[in-house]
Amino acid sequence: MLTEKEITEVANKFIREIEEEAKMELLILQKHIIKKPYGIIYFYTSKKYYETKDDKYAVAGNAPFLVEKETGNIVEFGTGASEEYYILEYEAGRWPIK
Template identity: 35%
Template sequence: MITFFEAINKAKNYLAEYDVPVEITVIDRFSEGWLFCFQSREFLETGDFSTQLIGNCPFIIDKDSGKIYELGTAYPLDIYLKEYENKKNKTQC
């Protein structure tokens, strides 16, 4: 099991792979781990829509394994979270 601070560091390392500076915009804890959303730093500072990231899917860091799971962007976030929780519950049975 990993701590919140370990999850934050893991998320920052994961986001360091982007070619542009990005900032975590949302962190939400749920029963299976932490959900992270992010956006380009420039967009957050200027609001210039041309600097927004495209396809920057939220991701989960699993509290038990520390694995990163990328979610999608085509559907509402709730659908991806339910899908993730269902898959995790099935593997634990």
Template identity: 40%
Template sequence: MNRNEARELVDAYVSRVSAQAGGELILLDEHTIERGFGWVFFYASKRHVETGDPAFAVGGNAPLIVDRVTGELHVTGTAYPVEHYIAEYEARSRTP
């Protein structure tokens, strides 16, 4: 899987979440992290990105990991910094 394919997968997920949330969510491409296992994508409400107003911020918008080998999308969490979830995923992906 390449980055464009991974982005399409994440975009479809974010579109579904947008429909449930009742507000438009957008991918933050400039924040995407690439690692050996794949990519970490971020998203936020379009209104928050456009205005910077915290009233439009979305809660629970956990970073999304896409595995380049399996094509699986994994929702991380929001309790820890993103590096925690990346390290956790890397450790799991190395475990046979």
């Protein structure tokens, strides 16, 4: 089982990988973090969008993701429904779709 610090390290590493691919600086939205007994759910956006709120800096496909406490696995949610939908689907064992 991972500590909160270890979970945060996994999340930061995941964001850095996305940054390299997208070639833009990203940041985790600290105010939107959701802590659950099974892990932590993170939301992120581009730093430029966060600072300016200018849509030209918005990130497409920046789905929230969960870092599982037991395994450190990352579970990416979608963007087509609310985060509540994906959380409920995960908790019911229906997400990710296998």
